[in-house]
Amino acid sequence: MNLVRTAMLLAFMTALFMGVGYLIGGSGGMMIALLVAAAMNFFSYWNSDRMVLSMYGAQEVEERNAPEYYGIVRDLAARAGLPMPRVYVINSDQPNAFATGRNPQNAAVAASTGLLHSLSYEEVAGVMAHELAHIQNRDTLTMTLTATIAGAISMLANFAMFFGGNNRENNNPLGFVGVLIAMIVAPFAAMLVQMAISRTREYSADRRGAEICGNPLWLASALRKIAVAAGRIPNDRAEHNPATAHMFIINPLSGERMDNLFSTHPNTENRIAALQAMAAEDMRQGSTPPPRPDSAGRKSRSVPTTGWGRGGSEPPKGPWS
Template sequence: MNLVRTAMLLAFLTALFMAVGFLIGGKSGMMIALVIAAATNLFSYWNADKMVLSMYGAKEVDERSAPEYYGMVRDLAARAGLPMPRVYVINSEQPNAFATGRNPQNAAVAASTGLLQALSYEEVAGVMAHELAHVQNRDTLTMTITATIAGAISMLANFAMFFGGNRENNNNNPLGFVGVLVAMIVAPFAAMLVQMAISRTREYSADRRGAEICGNPLWLASALRKIAMAAGRISNEEAEHNPATAHMFIINPLSGARMDNLFSTHPDTGNRIAALEALATEMQQTSTPQASPAKAERKSRSVPSTGWGRGGSQPPKGPWS
């Protein structure tokens, strides 16, 4: 089913890409856009994950450079029955994370330094389990390709002013300068169209599966609450420069999604938390995230609350061990 949705999404974005080309240069512009779209689709299938990671300056880590974080992902991947993904860290104060890659065999997960510093071990485990759920559901292919093509659409529309200015006397655009203006107006909405095309049910599905992987829905619920609060007060400059990638994160990095409507990239965080609390009840766990399951977990194991990657004591082990 995900493959069908991916194909439909690519077809829609390709058609939009061609429409922008037509408005700029008529039939010849449409054919050029078609060729560019085909090349972009092929290129993004193989390289979109690398491009997105590069956009955010992600640095790959291993068991030596980030033993707690890397070990957590390894244990969660094993619990989910997934191949070990590549593990990255993004230098950003805003707590957030995303997954990318064309399939589980070529997947990568990335967490920000803000996430690793501000959240507890258990909360980070809930977040990374959510990202691994996206990998398992093969959502990452759709996420990375749509981000790449949306960027190409915006780039093509930005060229409209140059094409329009240089072809006043011999313009292949059937609508003339009006067509150029339409193309320029379409560009800002390209990212929004992509966000509309990405089904928000993917987030609910990844939340549920992620909770099953880590073993405690309330860990993810508590993490979502903290990340959503931080997204509204801590900026993410790279996301502001690349808004078409906002849908890839666990919480919208621009301002945090606030409502379930046609134009939001994510479901309402409160609704997601409520669904996780209901799942916790189903799994016969406490339904009060304020009870701080992370703190209780540490206390029960008498493990000091230390920062990430600082060395010293061994990190606590989750229920997946």
């Protein structure tokens, strides 16, 4: 079913890409767009995860330089029965995280320095469990492919005025109106992607993530903190690449906080309520939350805010070092 959904989404995005090409250059432009889209679909399948990670300046870390962060991901992946994903850090004050990769064997998770600095151990575990749930549900292929193609649609539409506006040979069957339509497609390209990917996947990842980490309230607490901070702290890279907004655990863009047709994510309070209801149900059934992912018995504490991603030539030193 996931393969069918991915194929349908790619077909839709390819048709949209071709439509912009047609509006800019007529049938010739459409054929060029078709060839470019085919090449892009092939390239994106194999490289979209690297492109998105590069877009956000993500740095890969290992156990030696991020022991507790890496350990959380390792232990949660083992609990979920997943291969160990690559682990990345994004130098951003806005707390947020995402997962990417075409399949569980080629997956990666990324967390911002803001998230690692401001959340407790348990809350980080809840967030990373949510991202591993996306990997397990195979959402990441759809998320990364659509982000790449939607970005290309926006870029193509930005060329509309330069190439379509000077069209003297009537290759564009709609003339200047077609150019205007192509230009209007660009701001809405990311929105179309957000609509194409069902927001129910976030609820599903929340539920499965809570099962992986063992305590729904860890993720609920993290979501509340991230949502508040994301509303105050801008994410400049995300603002310049809005088509990738749907990949994050909380919408990184300013403004879209309502649970409406065009939002990239469900309302945060609704997600928290669902997790609280899940925790209450576990309590009624007498379920006992498992120990922390590393089973070390250490007390929960906030993550220090120094020594990580603040410049300098040394590699990152792990947020709990």
